[in-house]
Amino acid sequence: MNREVVIVGGGPAGMLMGLLLAKEKIQVTVLEKNTTFNRDFRGETIAPGSVFLLKKLGVFKALEEHGFIKVQKIKMYDREEKLFSVNFDDFNHPQKFGIDIPQPVVLEALKQKASSYPNFEYIHGATCTDLIKDGEKVVGIRYSKEKEEHQIKCRLVIGAEGRFSRLRTLGHFAVEKKEFSRDLIWFKVPKPEGWEEGNLIKVYKHDHVIILPTYPNDLRVGTYIYLGGNRETKAKGIAAFIDKVCMIEPRLRKPMEKHIKSWDDTTLLKIFTAHVDQWAKDGLILIGDAAHTLSPILGQGVNIAMQDAFELLPYVNSGLKTYEGPLPAHHFDDYISKRKKQVSFVAGFQERQEQNLAASTPFQCMLRKVKMKLLDKAPFKIKVMKKLQYGVVANETTEGLT
Numbered sequence: 001m002n003r004e005v006v007i008v009g010g011g012p013a014g015m016l017m018g019l020l021l022a023k024e025k026i027q028v029t030v031l032e033k034n035t036t037f038n039r040d041f042r043g044e045t046i047a048p049g050s051v052f053l054l055k056k057l058g059v060f061k062a063l064e065e066h067g068f069i070k071v072q073k074i075k076m077y078d079r080e081e082k083l084f085s086v087n088f089d090d091f092n093h094p095q096k097f098g099i100d101i102p103q104p105v106v107l108e109a110l111k112q113k114a115s116s117y118p119n120f121e122y123i124h125g126a127t128c129t130d131l132i133k134d135g136e137k138v139v140g141i142r143y144s145k146e147k148e149e150h151q152i153k154c155r156l157v158i159g160a161e162g163r164f165s166r167l168r169t170l171g172h173f174a175v176e177k178k179e180f181s182r183d184l185i186w187f188k189v190p191k192p193e194g195w196e197e198g199n200l201i202k203v204y205k206h207d208h209v210i211i212l213p214t215y216p217n218d219l220r221v222g223t224y225i226y227l228g229g230n231r232e233t234k235a236k237g238i239a240a241f242i243d244k245v246c247m248i249e250p251r252l253r254k255p256m257e258k259h260i261k262s263w264d265d266t267t268l269l270k271i272f273t274a275h276v277d278q279w280a281k282d283g284l285i286l287i288g289d290a291a292h293t294l295s296p297i298l299g300q301g302v303n304i305a306m307q308d309a310f311e312l313l314p315y316v317n318s319g320l321k322t323y324e325g326p327l328p329a330h331h332f333d334d335y336i337s338k339r340k341k342q343v344s345f346v347a348g349f350q351e352r353q354e355q356n357l358a359a360s361t362p363f364q365c366m367l368r369k370v371k372m373k374l375l376d377k378a379p380f381k382i383k384v385m386k387k388l389q390y391g392v393v394a395n396e397t398t399e400g401l402t
């Protein structure tokens with residue numbers, strides 16, 4: 001079988017890319033190894049910039065029909081003392097909120113929309129196993145489905161298969177991986193009555209919790225433990241863990257005591273970041289988590305992944321018209337340099353916040369308080385947060401979307 005483009009991975013990056021290319025009448029196939037979108041849990045918060053893209057693409061209606069939680073504020077408190085807040089209403093942009101919605105709903109909506117184009121193909125239960133090469137150039141992929149081997153030849157393979165990308169290895173990309181200095185424990189509890197809107201970060205001395213209202217009526221809570229401290233944390237027992245969290249946010253005690261009965265009600269997340277140096281080889285490009293796995297701070301992974309796809313579209317379009325055969329790596333130089341700037345801006349911001357959150361001595365905690373309060377009052381606060389939350393569509397650049 002021959003296609004113009006094959007996308008490996010049906011996550012936010014791959015499905016959005018598939019829809020964008022389908023709209024351009026490009027023969028595109030998306031391969032997804034799972035048979036449903038109910039795969040491993042991935043983020044549920046979508047930043048306003050990506051919500052704006054989904055609206056422009058006519059996908060948003062399906063999300064409204066399902067229902068979501070509006071996310072309009074981010075707040076940081078040292079226990080009850082406000083350190084920092086941002087309200088998306090203050091942004092000079094028509095999209096005033098992000099959303100929290102199960103990711104499978106978004107992926108299904110993207111697939112439905114893309115399927116309305118006859119040139120779009122989605123193959124699920126299909127695991128990409130290898131690249132097909134002509135010399136050094138990638139000219140297609142091999143995949144297995146129901147124990148049978150298949151292959152597709154194409155002019156561009158887009159690797160969008162997430163943080164454990166196989167194409168990253170098969171394509172011999174140089175990648176820099178960093179393990180975080182701490183592990184994260186997540187859990188979900190029903191939202192207590194009267195809980196306020198917005199994402200909340202609460203710090204207290206050397207500890208903190210991240211609390212995200214989650215569809216339909218829950219809170220997703222994350223708290224750090226030191227790297228490799230899982231066994232020790234567990235040995236102290238679940239009651240001690242509840243105490244640790246409720247010392248910072250006492251309003252969580254009731255729902256935690258009722259719903260967090262054992263460690264099975266929690267999830268340990270090993271945090272690492274990975275950055276690929278050059279995202280493209282002849283006939284192959286990586287996007288989303290495959291090219292850059294970010295930390296979960298401020299939930300930017302989906303946003304960046306979707307914007308990678310959006311910004312790649314004109315390059316694929318022009319490449320298919322300009323060249324014959326596989327698209328050369330150098331065609332994407334400009335794209336990669338633009339995207340890397342945005343990714344390193346986000347990663348830099350996350351790193352500074354991580355350092356703030358990791359404050360451990362009383363002096364560091366005091367410094368954090370001062371820094372966050374200064375940032376809260378800084379004239380550039382809105383500009384920085386807008387760049388983070390809207391990325392490529394900060395200036396409403398929607399050319400090619402309607």
Ligand SMILES: Cc1cc2nc3c(=O)[nH]c(=O)nc-3n(C[C@H](O)[C@H](O)[C@H](O)COP(=O)(O)OP(=O)(O)OC[C@H]3O[C@@H](n4cnc5c(N)ncnc54)[C@H](O)[C@@H]3O)c2cc1C
Pocket residue numbers: 008009010011012013014031032033034039041042043044045046047126127128129160161162163165166269287288289290294296298299300301302303305
């Ligand atoms: C626990 C957790 C919570 C998070 N919370 C948030 C959040 O709230 N907000 C946010 O913005 N980000 C969040 N993130 C990050 C976010 O989920 C990712 O950045 C985002 O999903 C990246 O999208 P992607 O399309 O690049 O990759 P993925 O979403 O990982 O999608 C990759 C897809 O490729 C498929 N695949 C993999 N290998 C193959 C193969 N060989 N063949 C075929 N298919 C394959 C996978 O099954 C998967 O469906 C979170 C991440 C984690 C782990």
